[in-house]
Amino acid sequence: MTREQATTLPPGPRGPAALSTALMMQRPLESLLGWHRRYGDLFTVRLLAFGTGVYVADPHAIRELFTGDQSDLRAGEANAPLAPVLGPRSVLLLDGPEHLRQRRLLLPPFQGAAVHGYRDVIRDVTAAEVARWRVGDRFTLRARMRALTFEVIARVVFGLADGARTERMRRALSAVLDSSPIFLLPEALRRDLGAWSPWGRFQRRLAAADALIHEEIARRRAEADLDARTDVLSLLLRARDEDGEPMSDGELRDELMTMLLAGHETTATGLAFAFDLLLRDPVALARLRDELAGGDDAYLDAVVSETLRLRPVIDGSERSLTAPRTVAGWTLPAGIRVYPAIAVVHRRADLYPEPEAFRPERFLDGRAESYAWLPFGGGIRRCIGAALAQAEMAEVIRHVVTHVDVRPRRAEPDPVVMRGITLTPRHGTPVVVTRAARPARRPVVAA
Template sequence: MITLQESFANEAVIKLPGGSSNFKWLQMLKVILRPIESLEETERRYGDIFTSDLGVFPTQIVISNPQAIQELFTADSQLFESGSGNYVVQPLVGANSLILLDGDRHLQQRKLLMPSFHGERMRTYGQVIREIADQVTSKWVIGKQFTARSYMQEISLQVILRTVFGLQEGKRYQQIKEVLVEMLDTFNTPISAIFLFFKALQRDLGPWTPWGRFIRRRQQLDELLYQEIRERRQQPEANGEDILSLLLSARDENGQPMTDVELRDELMTMLFAGHETTAIALSWALYWVHYVPEVRQKLLQELNSLDIANADPTAITQLPYLNAVCSETLRITPVTFFSFPRVLKQPMNFMGYNLPKGMMISPCIYLTHQRPDIYPEPELFKPERFLERQFSPYEFIPFGGGNRRCLGSAFALFEMKLVLATILSQYSLELLDKVPLKPVRRGIVFAPPGGVRLMVKG
């Protein structure tokens, strides 16, 4: 990895960093297994714009400079493709996922999905979210420890199955839940996540091998999703307010419905992107609120100003300190460390450098959120910073930005605030992991090690 300045012999041609292929593989392993140390060390050495050539990934420019991020997010989206830069997630979500689409298809699918996550439709989900949070946390026992991530995963998965699929408790509901959790757990350690990054390892050598086990679980999940799609197509009158109903009734400009495969890939995207990420964010929020006692005290004071159990969900989500706590959680421990990369479809002058066609530009969420010039004492959890000033969409980027900003960001924050408020207004919890926790890789996302151990106090 070298500075962007060092990458150029002149401003017209980029020169790639040297190094043997073995060295690049070692660097790649370090990035996968020890991402924070790797990113911080590289930024210290090369600054907030540098090139990275690790052999496995395409050569890319990593940016954590807000001016560069603004230039990227506000540039004409026709200059880039993004799908090809997200190939790592294809085994999880499928080739027709919004994450992997570009151009007109991406725009069309985005327009189709957008109403599902905004306005009145989303507000109708508020009561569902609170009911699920109540039901799942009712299993907690005073004096008995539990792991936050497993319970937050249960809440977020139930929310997805109810709001996206319209599924109530039942056989298929239970089957989808079990298989999805097993599938995601295939990559639940930094070592097992390596399979997602090295295509050479993605071989089905039988049910006892990691990739073979993943493939079989994915096939099981596919069968369940296709069964649900077929049954819903045959019973259009049964369609309701859920997102699958919306997608089943949607038509393109030629009057054609989405194919079963397209539906499956978008459902997989929402299962993956809307479930694991929200569960991890909630786990981090519970950790930070209890790791910094004064934050918990201030938050409880604000929550006590409302009758949370009977308050309108929108009123809860508009509480300023609750919003600040959720924002600071996403700043200090973002669930993903990089926003979607952009791959140049033609040469471009970027921040004064002439970049060639095919160059990838990757905004680094983690490094941007750790800048002391934007966030003084960035290693400290201080929700007050979000009350004292408003950060630009190029300084605070937990959901990415531009035309690739996470479509479900409003829904994720809505769910995060409601679940956190529901839990804290009912339970007095004690953090058992009273030590600094550093994010560890879980597939392509970053979770608290150990899942955050808590206990209900009497």
């Protein structure tokens, strides 16, 4: 009897789903890497809300998953727990022809020339943020990066220039984000028991955010200069599918919510990770400044790539099997989630010598193989906003390291935890400003 015939699922941690979930929340990288060492390139993990899943850390098997027959793989179905906040028409929740239609409509604003045009917005927003920093100011970089990346999204996606409208949107979306773990509760526990119940409070926060998004959609439809505008919302309002049909207001709402929640939050977290790594490596920081002073961006781009390798914001790229499928010699049954294990692949010593070390130069000799560097997933489900996220990280890092000095307030690197579905620095990367772009004043202490 072959191994394929003898087993259905690879081995994995045997404890209850609640224990595996707690370990993933508190020590996600350590847990995944430990399970990989113990069980091999495929291991099974049972998690609350997401059920039973198999992590795949074999790049060749991941290539087959991303490039082979997709008919029995459902990424949208795997992302179903996100539906309460993203909405049923989000590109992250669609599969098959519906997903391809939505993806084609969304791609143009996030490609080539369009992303290049957004760099000026990123530079302006970053300069305004950093100009407010003073010597002695203490804050968490993730909090400041969240504010910065939201401002970028507000301008790039919505074309918002009105500070009051941007602030209203930021407050509403932040309220939804801050209650995000609630939507991972089992459906049976999602009960609106009034304004003070967790689910009821979440529903009211979501309704307030939805109202503002629909208000912006209606406002933009009525603008006389709609055809001349270059923000993403205007481009999507003008977009037509192969049948000449536009996106509905419901589709627009779900895609805008996806961009707002997934786009700005993940980029802010990536930036917090980047500074936590870079500020603790004086050699890398000095080299970056020297290269930028000489007009060479290659090392800057390598810093972004190495950050996303060592600190990916997503631990795995989900797929659900609708039929049995053989993956790396294991026959997996229908109904199982398969996770190409981003965080584990990024720490393989056969792909990245000294995998725990922060070494941006490893990306100077060329890009990593497609299925060895996966911070944005891969295949037809690769993150649409990948180019914008990388451009935003590069421009923010460039401005910060050339205009100010900040020092970590913690002796050790910030531990990585999982909040909702993303990996984040536990303490938000707390820093103190030691050199500012403008004269010093009395220190301001912020969270």
